[in-house]
Amino acid sequence: MDYLPIFADIRNKPVLIVGGGAVAVRKIDLLLRAGAQVWVVAPALCPELAILEGRGTVTWFAHQYQSSQLDRVYLVIAATDDGELNDRIFSDARERRLFANVVDCQPKCSFIFPSIVDRSPMVVAISSSGTAPVLARLLREKLEALLPGNLGQMAAIAGQWRDKVKQRFGKMSQRRRFWESAFNGLFASQVASGNVAGARQTLDRQLAHPEANQGEIILVGAGPGDAGLLTLRGLQVIQQADVVLYDHLVSDEVLDLVRRDAERICVGKRANAHSVSQEETHRLLVKLASQGKRVVRLKGGDPFIFGRGGEELQVAVEAGIPFQVVPGITAAAGATAYAGIPLTHRHHAQSALFITGHGRSDGDGMDWLSLARARQTLAIYMGTLKAAEISAQLISHGRDARTPVAVISRGTRQDQQVLTGTLEALDELAQRAPTPALLVIGEVVNLHQQLAWFQHSAQQTGRESAVVNLA
Numbered sequence: 001m002d003y004l005p006i007f008a009d010i011r012n013k014p015v016l017i018v019g020g021g022a023v024a025v026r027k028i029d030l031l032l033r034a035g036a037q038v039w040v041v042a043p044a045l046c047p048e049l050a051i052l053e054g055r056g057t058v059t060w061f062a063h064q065y066q067s068s069q070l071d072r073v074y075l076v077i078a079a080t081d082d083g084e085l086n087d088r089i090f091s092d093a094r095e096r097r098l099f100a101n102v103v104d105c106q107p108k109c110s111f112i113f114p115s116i117v118d119r120s121p122m123v124v125a126i127s128s129s130g131t132a133p134v135l136a137r138l139l140r141e142k143l144e145a146l147l148p149g150n151l152g153q154m155a156a157i158a159g160q161w162r163d164k165v166k167q168r169f170g171k172m173s174q175r176r177r178f179w180e181s182a183f184n185g186l187f188a189s190q191v192a193s194g195n196v197a198g199a200r201q202t203l204d205r206q207l208a209h210p211e212a213n214q215g216e217i218i219l220v221g222a223g224p225g226d227a228g229l230l231t232l233r234g235l236q237v238i239q240q241a242d243v244v245l246y247d248h249l250v251s252d253e254v255l256d257l258v259r260r261d262a263e264r265i266c267v268g269k270r271a272n273a274h275s276v277s278q279e280e281t282h283r284l285l286v287k288l289a290s291q292g293k294r295v296v297r298l299k300g301g302d303p304f305i306f307g308r309g310g311e312e313l314q315v316a317v318e319a320g321i322p323f324q325v326v327p328g329i330t331a332a333a334g335a336t337a338y339a340g341i342p343l344t345h346r347h348h349a350q351s352a353l354f355i356t357g358h359g360r361s362d363g364d365g366m367d368w369l370s371l372a373r374a375r376q377t378l379a380i381y382m383g384t385l386k387a388a389e390i391s392a393q394l395i396s397h398g399r400d401a402r403t404p405v406a407v408i409s410r411g412t413r414q415d416q417q418v419l420t421g422t423l424e425a426l427d428e429l430a431q432r433a434p435t436p437a438l439l440v441i442g443e444v445v446n447l448h449q450q451l452a453w454f455q456h457s458a459q460q461t462g463r464e465s466a467v468v469n470l471a
Contacts, residue, residue, distance in 0.1 A: 002129035003112060010074060011035035018065050018089055019079030020045040023103050027077050028058060030113065039073065041065050042080075067092040075111070078102045106130030115140035119151040121159070148236055154183070154191045161203050168207050178210060184240060185294065186216050186322055192233075193324045213292035215242075217285055217316045219309050221302040221328015222246075224335050226412035227253035234326045238262075242293040245284060249300025249436055251413060258298075278308065282315040289321045300436075302330040306356045306381050330354070332379035335411025335438050339418045340451030348443040349377045357383030357390065357439070372397035377442035384437050387430035391423055394441070399423060404445035407433040412454070420448055 015031050017024050020042025028049070031038050039061035045053055052058045062069065065085060070076055076093050078086040078100065090108040093100035102108035106129075114125035115136040124143060128136045158179065169175045182188065182203060190199035202214070218237050223229035238244060238254075241262045246255065248268030258264065267276040267284065288295045303309030303325065316323040332354050336343055343352040353371065357380050371378060372394045383390055384407070395401050401424040409417040419429045423441060430439065 003127060005114070005125060005127065007123065007125075008075075012037060013074040014039055014072060016041065016061070016069060016073040016076045017079060018042070018077070018085070019103075020049055021079070021081075022046060022048070024077075024079040025049055027079060027101075027103065027113065028052070030116070032057065033118070036074075039069075041069060065089065070096055070098055073098070076100045078108075117143045117147060119147060119149065119155070122151045122155045145232060146236070148192060148233075150191050153196070154188060157191065157196070157199060157203070158182070161207075164207060169210075178206065181210075181213060182206060186214050188240075189216055189218065189294070189324055190322070198322075215289035215292045215295060215321065217289050217295045217297060217313070217321055217323040218326065219297045219299070219303045219313060219323065220326040221304075221307075221330075222250045222254045222298050222300055223329040224301055224331045224412045225249075225251040225253070225410065226334070226338075227251065227257060229329045229334055229412060230254055230257065231326060231328065234328065237326055238296055238298065240294060241296040243288050244296045244298050245281065245288075246298040247300050250298050251300075254298075258296075262296075278311070282312060285312060286315060286319045286321065289316070290319070299328070300331070301334075302328040305330045305332075305354060331381065331411055331436075331438050335408045335416075336379065336440060338412045338416060338454040339406065339408050339440075339448055340453055341406060341408075341440055341448050342444050342451070343377050343379065345444050345447065348446070349375055351375075352377040352379060354379050354381070355383075356381045357386045366393065368393045368397040372399040374399070374403075375443070377440065377444050380439035380441070382436075383439040384430040384433060384435060387439065388427035390439070391426040394423060399441075403441060404443060405429065406440040406445045406448060407437050408440065409434040409437040411438060416454065418448065418452070420445060 010031070012035060014037045016039050017028060018041045020040060024040070024042070025046065025048045028038050038058040040049065040053070040058055041062045041064070043063050045060065049058065053060050070092055076089060076098060078089040080086055086102045086105065086108065090100050090102050094110070099111045100109070101111055101113065106112070109130065112127060112130050114127040115133070117124035117140055124147070126136045126139050126143070165175050165178055169178060187199050187202045187206070190202060220234045220237055221231070222234065235257060238258045241259055243263040243265065244258050245265050245267045248266070255264070265284065267281045269275040285295060285297060297303070297312060299307045299309060301307060304327070309325070313323055313325070332343065344350065353376060355371070355378060380390065401422065403423040405421055405423050405426050407419045407429045409419070417434060419433055421429050426439065430437070
């Protein structure tokens with residue numbers, strides 16, 4: 001280890017910056033965030049520094065550097081383009097056993113600035129010991145994406161409970177188990193969802209009854225298939241799950257991202273195959289959450305768009321189980337985007353309607369007259385089995401039989417297939433299409449050949465993908 005990683009308390013401590021340019025500004029920003037008193041030595045200040053000096057945020061200490069200026073400071077940073085001056089500052093600091101940093105000159109640094117992930121009071125620092133700062137920055141970017149933005153708030157609340165926990169649990173092992181349960185359970189989820197009052201109540205309840213671990217249900221939209229379309233929040237949740245109940249529409253690529261030791265239960269529904277009833281899914285959700293588990297209900301697309309997510313959460317409410325929702329990219333948005341079919345376009349469609357071809361058997365019929373209007377896009381989920389009826393009804397209610405249509409199969413996945421044609425041939429297209437498939441009806445389909453970027457990429461990389469036109 002070339003450097004000892006330490007976190008220094010520089011609040012209200014004077015730090016000397018020699019240099020008044022853009023490089024100095026970057027260092028000063030970090031120092032100010034850490035609460036330091038910043039003293040600047042420079043013949044002139046760049047505009048950003050002049051603004052800070054005018055506000056009294058930094059002090060323009062002197063125009064020229066003198067070694068005596070180091071006698072009163074905690075740290076010194078040399079941020080000039082004068083190599084001889086930087087060397088002299090470092091030498092003067094070393095004589096005084098003072099930590100110094102010469103910007104972009106690793107051998108002349110007794111301390112270095114790491115790449116920082118700031119979730120104050122949680123702070124993660126990454127360093128390559130000055131050998132590969134770009135690599136350290138790239139790693140920081142990856143961690144920024146993985147670490148929830150609420151970590152700081154979670155840590156701050158935990159800090160307020162430390163004394164209570166110490167009083168409640170005499171052994172360190174007991175305290176560790178308490179915090180592990182809190183940071184991996186309902187408390188963490190409530191902070192993430194903004195329910196700070198509920199999170200505090202959960203800590204109090206766990207302190208009083210540490211053996212009573214309350215479970216929760218988290219409804220997560222997995223998107224239409226491509227694992228890259230899973231939201232960041234969705235990724236974080238499935239990697240913290242105790243058990244995952246998933247549908248057939250969830251792709252293997254998304255399932256591979258689930259925490260390795262989480263229990264996985266398929267509760268999918270598929271025509272002419274073994275299916276789990278909705279009532280059984282409800283029973284499982286309540287049973288598993290009542291056992292104190294973090295239960296993730298992972299659904300293809302978005303759980304609130306033809307996904308029965310609302311019904312499942314109503315069951316959670318009735319059972320008194322805490323829950324939250326992580327939206328997903330719905331098939332109509334994801335599959336059409338990958339097929340190069342904009343849902344709306346000012347020259348072709350001013351509105352888009354999402355419709356299910358598989359409604360309740362006792363429900364009202366479709367408003368075919370409204371659906372048949374021109375210059376609108378229809379995105380129809382689960383419509384392949386009723387494609388003939390859909391086509392006939394739209395045409396009989398006034399939609400042109402030559403209206404462009406597309407059937408997008410397995411949208412956004414490596415084997416995506418797009419069949420295009422006209423409304424009068426919709427049933428034939430649907431019969432040829434692998435499932436799951438989305439029906440798209442409207443003039444915007446004509447843009448597919450021009451904008452089908454994913455199809456083009458698939459052909460170039462050898463993916464199994466097809467574009468078929470049936471006019």
